[in-house]
Amino acid sequence: MTTPVLEARDVTMRFGGLTAVRSVDFTVNSGEIVGLIGPNGAGKTTFFNCLTGLYVPTEGTVSYQGTVLPPKPHLVTKAGIARTFQNIRLFANMTVLENVLVGRHTRTKEGLWSALLRGPGFKKAERDSEERAMELLEFIGLAHKRDHLARNLPYGEQRKLEIARALASEPGLLLLDEPTAGMNPQETRTTEELVFAIRDRGVAVLVIEHDMRFIFNLCDRVAVLVQGEKLVEGTSDVVQADERVVAAYLGEPFEGDPSTTKGEVQ
């Protein structure tokens, strides 16, 4: 049975006279991988920022598992939504393990005094956190690099580490903003497999991406934003065949034969 994890209702975001997102209704259900695509400047990242509390929408509401979210990033994370960003935002001079541990802080209950005094409660919490972080590093294939500095990882592994750090907050929904940007085809394929594996762990995924092949292979459903409005939403096949989508992408990587079949679009 599908139940809504995320529900955005009538979300509008204006910057002065510019409406970057206009009356968008959007749902992600449990167990789903949903794609959000659109030409440059369509409002995708602005919409993500509205979902994650970085922006307070001018109008509309965002709910997670039936409860309206407070527009504060740390409260959104605590509620169960984690994200990555277009540009890598790791702690470059921390180790791989430390980066994942940072991602767990919303889930650790030990308070300031316990941490300062390093009492038995704190030590146990620390051990549990480390175990959980190592389990995540195993999952993404970076356990053997736990003590490497994040800045010394190759690009593709840095992006994986960001995903592990986001997963460390134990989200029910993961938002990925251009996870394959700058990746070679092999790294992109690995990321695709990783996203499927994340979904199989019970985490719903919403992904922004310009790589159409990646999106159409991966997603159960795809929504298209154009000039801040949701133009089309449906399965990959429906979206690929929609003439309005083809028109919106003319001049973009998706140009060419409108009858292009799945997997051949780039």
Ligand SMILES: Nc1ncnc2c1ncn2[C@@H]1O[C@H](COP(=O)(O)OP(=O)(O)OP(=O)(O)O)[C@@H](O)[C@H]1O
């Ligand atoms: N903080 C801001 N202040 C003013 N305008 C903004 C702000 N953030 C985004 N915009 C504008 O809102 C519009 C949508 O931008 P946004 O970055 O959300 O698009 P996008 O679809 O994510 O683009 P891209 O694919 O290039 O990342 C653009 O016209 C952009 O200039």
